[in-house]
Amino acid sequence: MNTPIVSQNFNINISDMVENIMNDDDRQYLMMMQENITRMATNSANCKTWMTTIVSAFFALGCSINELNGWILFSFIPVLIFWYLDTFYLQMERKLRNRELDFLIIIKEGLRDNRYTDALYNFSPLKLDSITDEQKAKGFVQTNNRWFSKSIAPFYGGVLAAILAISVVLNFNDLKDMIQCVIDNIN
Numbered sequence: 001m002n003t004p005i006v007s008q009n010f011n012i013n014i015s016d017m018v019e020n021i022m023n024d025d026d027r028q029y030l031m032m033m034q035e036n037i038t039r040m041a042t043n044s045a046n047c048k049t050w051m052t053t054i055v056s057a058f059f060a061l062g063c064s065i066n067e068l069n070g071w072i073l074f075s076f077i078p079v080l081i082f083w084y085l086d087t088f089y090l091q092m093e094r095k096l097r098n099r100e101l102d103f104l105i106i107i108k109e110g111l112r113d114n115r116y117t118d119a120l121y122n123f124s125p126l127k128l129d130s131i132t133d134e135q136k137a138k139g140f141v142q143t144n145n146r147w148f149s150k151s152i153a154p155f156y157g158g159v160l161a162a163i164l165a166i167s168v169v170l171n172f173n174d175l176k177d178m179i180q181c182v183i184d185n186i187n
Helices: 014-020 024-064 066-108 114-120 133-138 153-170 172-186
Strands: 004-006 011-013
Touching: 024 066, 024 114, 024 153, 066 114, 066 153
Parallel strands: none
Antiparallel strands: 004 011
């Protein structure tokens, strides 16, 4: 816990706080918050692992059964489900980090009143759908719209594109025949 938590304009050095301000309750609270944050990050990584395994199984089955190549498109379902779960865990992680940062700011300001007591026993995620410039300067992050964040959208979007491309390649002759049939019906 000797590393500083640094945001753009607001610097909280944990090692200085531990020596000067924090008591055992504060340290225990921060340890429990870090355990929760770590659990959310692990769950997020597990979503990617499980999704990759399940989609690979769909590919293996789809490639081995020639008559059912189109069913590879069913692998869109687990991708979307795990995309949602990954987004949920990322949001929870960010909300918990906001809660932890709020607690650290209370400690740094030296407040030992009701706000401190409430924060010490509050483990609920701090939801911030919109943040002020002051909050942003202190390091808080907005917690909504995580579906298309830089850590999630490229991964799941790439998987969806790969599924679509592989499905088209495997079914090219069927698609060609279908397009020809539609063209013949139009003429």
